[in-house]
Amino acid sequence: MGTALFTVFATVACGAALAVVLSQNVVRMAFYLVISLGSTAGLFFLLNADFVGATQLLIYVGGTVVLLVFGVMLTASGPFLTIKSSPGDLVQAGVVGGLFLGLVAFTVLQVDWEANAVKLERRYGATSLERPGYNQHGEGHTTRSLGAALLGARFDKDLGRHREQPSTGYLLPFEIVSIHLLVVLIGAAYLARAKRRVSPSRDA
Amino acid sequence: MEGVGINGYLGVGAVLFVCGVVCMATKRNGIGVLMGVELVLNGANVNFVAFSRFGHLGLDGQVAALFVIVMAAAEAAVALAIVLSFYNNHLTVDVDRADELRG
Amino acid sequence: MCGETAVKPRFTHMPLEQYIYTGTVLKWLLGLAWLLPLVGFAIEIFGGAWGKRLDPVAGGRKLRLAGYLAVFCIGTGFLLSLTALVVWKGGTGVALMPTAEAVSHGDHAAPDGGEHGSDDHAVDHGEHAGHDGSGDKPQQATEGDARGQSPAAEAHGHGEADAHQEGGGHEAHANDPYAAAFSGTYYELARFGNLRLTIDYYIDGLTVLMFCMVTLIATCIHIFAIGYMSDELTEDYEDHFVHLSGGRHFHRPGRFYRFFAFMSLFCFSMLGLVIAGNIFQVFVFWELVGICSYLLIGFYVERHSASTAANKAFIMNRVGDFGFLIGLMILWTYFGTFQFANVSPAGSPDAANGPGLFQMVRDSRGDLQVEETADEQVVMLQGSGSADDTSSPRSIPYWLLVAAGVGIFGGCIGKSAQFPLQPWLPDAMEGPTPVSALVHSATMVAAGVYLAGRFYPMFTPEVLLVIAYVGCITLFIGATIAIVATDIKRVLAYSTISQLGYMMLALGVGGWAAGIYHLITHAFFKSLMFLCSGSVIHGCHHEQEMTRMGGLYKKMPITCGAMLVGVVAISGLAFWIPLAGLTGLSGFYSKDAIVASSLAFMAGNPNHFLLFLVPLVTAGITAFYMFRLWFMTFAGQPRDQHVYDHAHESPRVMTTPLIILSVFAVGCAWFGVLENWILTSEPAHVAAGLTSAYHVLLTMPSHHAIHAMHHTAGTAALIAAVTGALLSAVFYWKGLVDPESVRKPFAGVHHFLVEKWEFDNLYDVMFVRPVHVVASWCTAFDKYVLDGILHLLSRLTVATSAWDRKFDETVVDGLVNLLGNTTYGVGRSLQVVQTGRLRQYVMFIVVGVLGLFVLLIMFFPRA
Numbered sequence A: 001m002g003t004a005l006f007t008v009f010a011t012v013a014c015g016a017a018l019a020v021v022l023s024q025n026v027v028r029m030a031f032y033l034v035i036s037l038g039s040t041a042g043l044f045f046l047l048n049a050d051f052v053g054a055t056q057l058l059i060y061v062g063g064t065v066v067l068l069v070f071g072v073m074l075t076a077s078g079p080f081l082t083i084k085s086s087p088g089d090l091v092q093a094g095v096v097g098g099l100f101l102g103l104v105a106f107t108v109l110q111v112d113w114e115a116n117a118v119k120l121e122r123r124y125g126a127t128s129l130e131r132p133g134y135n136q137h138g139e140g141h142t143t144r145s146l147g148a149a150l151l152g153a154r155f156d157k158d159l160g161r162h163r164e165q166p167s168t169g170y171l172l173p174f175e176i177v178s179i180h181l182l183v184v185l186i187g188a189a190y191l192a193r194a195k196r197r198v199s200p201s202r203d204a
Numbered sequence B: 001m002e003g004v005g006i007n008g009y010l011g012v013g014a015v016l017f018v019c020g021v022v023c024m025a026t027k028r029n030g031i032g033v034l035m036g037v038e039l040v041l042n043g044a045n046v047n048f049v050a051f052s053r054f055g056h057l058g059l060d061g062q063v064a065a066l067f068v069i070v071m072a073a074a075e076a077a078v079a080l081a082i083v084l085s086f087y088n089n090h091l092t093v094d095v096d097r098a099d100e101l102r103g
Numbered sequence C: 001m002c003g004e005t006a007v008k009p010r011f012t013h014m015p016l017e018q019y020i021y022t023g024t025v026l027k028w029l030l031g032l033a034w035l036l037p038l039v040g041f042a043i044e045i046f047g048g049a050w051g052k053r054l055d056p057v058a059g060g061r062k063l064r065l066a067g068y069l070a071v072f073c074i075g076t077g078f079l080l081s082l083t084a085l086v087v088w089k090g091g092t093g094v095a096l097m098p099t100a101e102a103v104s105h106g107d108h109a110a111p112d113g114g115e116h117g118s119d120d121h122a123v124d125h126g127e128h129a130g131h132d133g134s135g136d137k138p139q140q141a142t143e144g145d146a147r148g149q150s151p152a153a154e155a156h157g158h159g160e161a162d163a164h165q166e167g168g169g170h171e172a173h174a175n176d177p178y179a180a181a182f183s184g185t186y187y188e189l190a191r192f193g194n195l196r197l198t199i200d201y202y203i204d205g206l207t208v209l210m211f212c213m214v215t216l217i218a219t220c221i222h223i224f225a226i227g228y229m230s231d232e233l234t235e236d237y238e239d240h241f242v243h244l245s246g247g248r249h250f251h252r253p254g255r256f257y258r259f260f261a262f263m264s265l266f267c268f269s270m271l272g273l274v275i276a277g278n279i280f281q282v283f284v285f286w287e288l289v290g291i292c293s294y295l296l297i298g299f300y301v302e303r304h305s306a307s308t309a310a311n312k313a314f315i316m317n318r319v320g321d322f323g324f325l326i327g328l329m330i331l332w333t334y335f336g337t338f339q340f341a342n343v344s345p346a347g348s349p350d351a352a353n354g355p356g357l358f359q360m361v362r363d364s365r366g367d368l369q370v371e372e373t374a375d376e377q378v379v380m381l382q383g384s385g386s387a388d389d390t391s392s393p394r395s396i397p398y399w400l401l402v403a404a405g406v407g408i409f410g411g412c413i414g415k416s417a418q419f420p421l422q423p424w425l426p427d428a429m430e431g432p433t434p435v436s437a438l439v440h441s442a443t444m445v446a447a448g449v450y451l452a453g454r455f456y457p458m459f460t461p462e463v464l465l466v467i468a469y470v471g472c473i474t475l476f477i478g479a480t481i482a483i484v485a486t487d488i489k490r491v492l493a494y495s496t497i498s499q500l501g502y503m504m505l506a507l508g509v510g511g512w513a514a515g516i517y518h519l520i521t522h523a524f525f526k527s528l529m530f531l532c533s534g535s536v537i538h539g540c541h542h543e544q545e546m547t548r549m550g551g552l553y554k555k556m557p558i559t560c561g562a563m564l565v566g567v568v569a570i571s572g573l574a575f576w577i578p579l580a581g582l583t584g585l586s587g588f589y590s591k592d593a594i595v596a597s598s599l600a601f602m603a604g605n606p607n608h609f610l611l612f613l614v615p616l617v618t619a620g621i622t623a624f625y626m627f628r629l630w631f632m633t634f635a636g637q638p639r640d641q642h643v644y645d646h647a648h649e650s651p652r653v654m655t656t657p658l659i660i661l662s663v664f665a666v667g668c669a670w671f672g673v674l675e676n677w678i679l680t681s682e683p684a685h686v687a688a689g690l691t692s693a694y695h696v697l698l699t700m701p702s703h704h705a706i707h708a709m710h711h712t713a714g715t716a717a718l719i720a721a722v723t724g725a726l727l728s729a730v731f732y733w734k735g736l737v738d739p740e741s742v743r744k745p746f747a748g749v750h751h752f753l754v755e756k757w758e759f760d761n762l763y764d765v766m767f768v769r770p771v772h773v774v775a776s777w778c779t780a781f782d783k784y785v786l787d788g789i790l791h792l793l794s795r796l797t798v799a800t801s802a803w804d805r806k807f808d809e810t811v812v813d814g815l816v817n818l819l820g821n822t823t824y825g826v827g828r829s830l831q832v833v834q835t836g837r838l839r840q841y842v843m844f845i846v847v848g849v850l851g852l853f854v855l856l857i858m859f860f861p862r863a
Helices: A002-022 A026-046 A050-075 A087-110 A113-124 A143-150 A171-198 B006-026 B030-054 B060-090 C016-051 C065-092 C100-105 C117-133 C152-164 C205-232 C256-275 C279-297 C304-335 C349-353 C357-361 C398-415 C424-430 C433-442 C444-454 C461-484 C488-508 C512-539 C557-571 C586-604 C610-634 C641-646 C652-667 C670-679 C703-733 C739-754 C756-833 C838-859
Strands: C182-192 C195-203 C237-243 C249-252 C369-372 C377-380 C395-397 C574-577 C581-584
Touching (some): A002 A026, A002 B006, A002 B030, A026 B006, A026 B030, A050 A143, A050 B030, A050 B060, A087 B006, A087 C838, A171 B060, C016 C065, C016 C195, C016 C205, C065 C205, C065 C256, C195 C279, C205 C256, C205 C433, C205 C444, C205 C652, C205 C670, C256 C279, C279 C304, C279 C424, C279 C433, C279 C444, C304 C357, C304 C398, C304 C424, C377 C398, C395 C398, C398 C444, C424 C433, C433 C444, C444 C488, C444 C512, C461 C488, C461 C610, C461 C739, C461 C756, C488 C512, C488 C610, C512 C586, C512 C670, C557 C652, C557 C703, C581 C586, C586 C652, C586 C703, C610 C703
Antiparallel strands (some): C182 C195, C237 C249, C369 C377
């Protein structure tokens, strides 16, 4: 069942991504991107990352891509809808991309994951998700743990274990990201506003 | 782990990543370049979540993925604003026209 | 009242607490009197230089605050010195007045100046009394030194001590020649091994006496100077003696404050020299006195003559100081201390510093311990060095002790203007007249005599003979030149030289007290005469030539009278006064004592007869030239009507000091107070004299011997003086004989005297011209040899730098340029890559990552 689902989602995600690359129409590219991102969300669910998957669907598929589509609509006037790349570029990129893919695949395949897992287990014990005393379902899958982690408490690591010091949480990065988002908001608003001042004639 | 090991997920991440890179390298449309970036980030996210699942880091990978998603959203917003600004200045979204930084 | 009393003063030996108390009080009283002028100097010089606050302008005239401050400082010093005198007398119990006891012993104090013979009995009686009192202390005949009697005072004092201070007294001082002295340290500057550099004090009767004398005279001179220097109280002083081109005179701001600042410094230096407790400190203040005299003689620095005179004074003093330095080195090498005498009572911190120079070189009776070793004579030192150094008795070769004495005396020669270093003193007249008065009476030249007196215990008979002959030659030279001098101040200057010669002579022939005596009386009447001459010069508007004066007694009666007092005093005249007997002014007594000493010396050493004849003749010459001065200035008819018409008596601020000093010049020697005072600090070995010991073929007269000659010498000196005075009256007052007619046959001699015995010319030929020749050689050497070498070197340097420049321009610059060009070229070539195309950059990134991975895998394969 899992394998079948993985196969479906993986195939769709990779295919849609290839379609994004190969499509020359920007609107279609956006559509293929939505499909690719959605399939990736499915992969996340398969990896027991329910909250990340949901976030993927909500923010990426529902937010970012909509943003991109807006961008397409604002700029895709006539001739710019499809800007053809030269075939030479395509071939060049394809060759380099293929080489890169081969390199990455080669690297991944080089690693002996089974031996690695055994080694790690000997050192750290069972993975947190399989550890006794940590009821993943009781914790509402990962949502509660993630929320606690972002506020500085690590249920997934500390629960059911005796530790001298609690593990590191993510409160500070969380705050930094909040500020970051605020800055981005202001910056984007500024950039979007500056264009009107530069060319008021095209404002309408 | 029902048959599909970490290799599968890493492979998918790699494909997404390479697709993103090729997309960035070939699209002359600024929006297309942005989409390539999204693909690259997504590929990385797949890796993060996969290592969270198969590794020994607990939820750290997922937290990282969350941050990446947030960053991607922010990046998309800013980049889109830049593209719009570029469009307003050059009346085009062809990134090949933006060669002011040529040496 | 005859001045000569042979009974030595005795010290009632006081308890230790009283001794310490007296010493402490004296230390701070005199120390304060010493430092006050320094404070005054600091305020005057800084206040004057920075703010002109000390002579501010009020109503067009500047105020005289600097002068008042200086007078205040030195005047307070005088009061402190007087207080110190009272404390010292009360503490030590010295009898300054001839006491009733002394009268009962021998009625020598009867006002019977003519009956000197009776004094002999008094002496005998006193000494017998001394023997009786010290019955338990048998006379000890020292080896080979046939002393007539043990010093009466010591013996007597010992007896008294035994009688009155049974057990609990200050026993350490019972038989101590330094019983009335206090020594100690103000501040230790540094200590190098055994060498202590300290600010010491050594206070005895002489110190207190010098303090009183110096401060009194300096106070008078300061007051006088306020009037005399009032010309300087202006912002625009015209110096009539400095001629600029175009017949103009030099103009400058007045220097009132500066004058008084230097005067204060001068007083400070002199007092420091007097209070000094070690010879090194004396040397420091010695030099300070020298620099002060330099500053003051060159006060009118714009006048060429003044600056030259200042240089001359300073350089000539340096010549003498060279001897001083040699003496210091010898003393330090062999004695290891600079202190005069360490008389601190046992147990006080200063007592640990070991004995002083005097205590080491003389034993408690004041004898030198001479021993004959295999090849030389050595003087054994008493209580050798510090306590931890008692292994072997230390000694100093006899000839080195002589050398040290002569060296120290060399310093005195320079400072007191003795032959052959006397020419600086007349030239020093270039300074303002108050300076001359101060330099020539109380401070500078007195320093030399004072040091010779203070250092007396270190002088061996050979040194004393040198001193005597130097003094003898000096007094004759000075007197003869004074006969022909016409400048009023120069006459006084040569008279000063001559009188200083008298003092040195007296010290040299064993009349220690006589020399110091004359120092004090001379200080009074010579400062008086200088101030009088200053008053005359001031009144005659800076006219100094006596040939243009005359008849001034009508114009300036006070000055005239004061000058007459000084002239009579220095001439040594005496008058028969019915009730008091033969009474003279102060100079009579002191000169009397000197002539008596030299006569006694001649009696003991017939082959040194010149030491008696020359001063006797010179006594007449002194009277002659001094009366000549007075007659030419005040008596007779005016020689220059212009000068006479404009002459006027000086203001009261100037005449008051004259009157005060007149009183002292007349009476300071009366009642024997001064002489007793001086005798308290006479070195122990002087009183008994010395009959030719085996190591020296000299006889030093004892008090007894001097006393025996007193009558004869006094009569002879008085006759000489009267003769001189009468001759002078014949020549210059009555005009019975024209001086010109006498001068004609002796034109050569006259020229010789006018040229000051050709000393200046002689020194010019002996030293100045050879130095010029050597200097020209040096110039030539400089010009041709040293300059040649330098030019060669510079050319070499220029050539080297040219090469260096080439190297710089080619190699160094080339390297730098190459580097820059390379960087630029690489940048140029890499410019092509920088296309500005986004997509290409992405490709570059990817290719770069690929490349990196490939490299990684190639070079770091998995193990």
